[in-house]
Amino acid sequence: MNLLASIRQRFLPALKDLVEDPAPLLDLVRPAQDARFGDFQANFAMPLAKQLGRNPRELAQQIVDSVDLGDFCEPLEVAGPGFINVRISTSHLETLLQQVAGDDRLGVVPVSSPRHFVVDFSSPNVAKPMHVGHLRSTVIGDALCRTLRFAGHKVTSDNHIGDWGTQFGMIIYGFRHFRDETSWQEEPVTELARLYRLVNQLSEYHATRSSLPELTRSLDAARTELEAATAEAEVADDADRKKLKKRVSAANKEVASGEAALHSAEAAIAAVENSAALSRQAADHPQIARLAREETARLHAGDEENLRFWNEFLPCCLEALQRVYDRLDVQFDLTLGESFYNPRLADVVDSLAEQGMAVLSDGAMCVFSPESNAPFIVRKSDGAFTYATTDLATVQYRRDELRADEVLYVVDKRQSGHFQQLFETSVRWGIGDLQFRHVSFGTVMGSNGRPYKTRSGDTVGLESLLDEAVSRARRIVDENDDRRETASLTDEQRARVAEIVGLGGIKYADLHHNRDSDYIFDWDKMLATTGDTATYMQYAYARVCGIFRKLELDRSDIDFSRIPVLLRTDEERRLGLQLLSFGYALDGVLAEYRPHLLTSWLFSTAETFSQFFDKCSVQKAESEELQKSRLVLCDLMARAIRTGLSLLGIDVTETM
């Protein structure tokens, strides 16, 4: 049992006498927010006093008098309006540290009732190269899988790839008409990506051209409205002014977005028309969008040739994805894409129709929710199924075949509406006890506050992103090592460190934000040699390894559990206390699936260690006992960082 849990346990009897359900009150026992308040603080006396109509300080004192914590705490103190401050006795901390010494789990015990989680993450469209947008889902999803497993749950990671959608029709169309045979033989994935982009560009070109008049018209309308609203606002009296001000600002926005839309449309058209080759292709394929959709439809209908193409394309696409996952060290237990569920979709719609949940509306089969008026479309008017249908089939499969208790969807927060409909429909459909959770996250932004793009406006490919992270890290590794009196790393070691630091930096930058917020992608920040970055933890790890190297000790040869721990200085005590809090950092992560609580624990741990490193020499410890004790702390610290980072999918290195 961890320290916090045992303190709560001791408060339980006193609270039980006062209220029926002491659990919410016990949650108010927390690590102290300030060292002056001790190590832990109990905040329950105030709300409880209100509930009982009593004086909070007196109540706190009464509880303090009846609680038995003497064997491991200093005397409890009542402070302020009724806070109870708890300071663990140093000798108890020493005992606890000795108990967890040498333990990779730092005393964290697996959950008593494991659940089976299916974690749905990454989920790229296989026909397109992965881009920066897939990074968050992949990194957060992987971190959650690792953390859930560590906690003792059963986890099935599932990559729900898009391998059956519209984009395959586009590739098939491109393959038929625009294939470059040499490049297809030599670089199939690159060629498929090129075909996808080409067909997409030509389709967009035609669509944009035909939408141009409408864009111009609505921009004109917006400008007219802006003029009208502005004119009216000038002569309005106070009562109307506010309303009109709103109208003006809305009209302003409308004009701005109209102008932006027009400009980007013109740019898209120019991009094609400025190229002789593209213009010719566009002219030769005026119906390209429709024809590409028909290729998709033929594929779904079982057309032999299209299926053959699909079977030919898919392995190369998957191979390309696998390269990225291998490099990121992300593993999936299952990769069940849309195509896997295809045979089940018709039954899903039938079942919904039988239950009277799905009805025909404007030719489409829709599930209407009693609460919202937005339909959940499970079959389009052209007969094709949608991702709503696939997701419902997936829910059914995960319950019936995988026997999941809970499904986590690590998906962009912009899809929250879809998931709300999915979960609600599933419940009404009769999915039973299966729990759902949309683990949503914000958009990756560029420094301009817009979604992260290359200078030319393309999405950024994930592989080139990883390459850049590593090459930037390499420059930093070189600089640091060259600055030393004698460089300590070989060329090979530098390359390895750069890989670990570069990929760690990119992952950590993502994970250390609260996942809900959008975050600004910034190379300099994520690879900074100072501050709250993966590098800081990795460096702390390398330094602790350096201590053992210096003393010519092999950590694996030492039985740390037999060495008495002595916490003589503030730095040692703080480090010890910090190391004992790993468990509640993990509880925090899993309470709402927020990995940033683990990054912040790791940062505190590394920081506390750095202070210890600064003040408490191991090599020059005052006595042999003290040196051994410090080695225990060092070993625990190394395990803490290595284990904690590993739960985030981040590696460490012994030298850097």
Place this chain on the structure above:
RNA sequence: GCGCCCGUAGCUCAGCUGGAUAGAGCAACGGACUUCUAAUCCGUAGGUCGGAGGUUCGAAUCCUCCCGGGCGUGCCA
């Protein structure tokens, strides 16, 4: 129109079901390397928590309104 989200230090962000004097990192300024890796540590400075009300012993946190921004919203996924 309807729905969801956001606004905290110059910048990037934490702040858990309301708790003590609102915290980090970066940037700025000043210190610390004959000493286990200075990719470090110590210190200083920096805030009307978008605004106004309300709920109460106590509000960045809960409620209402206002201002500003984002996203989603019937046949893309």
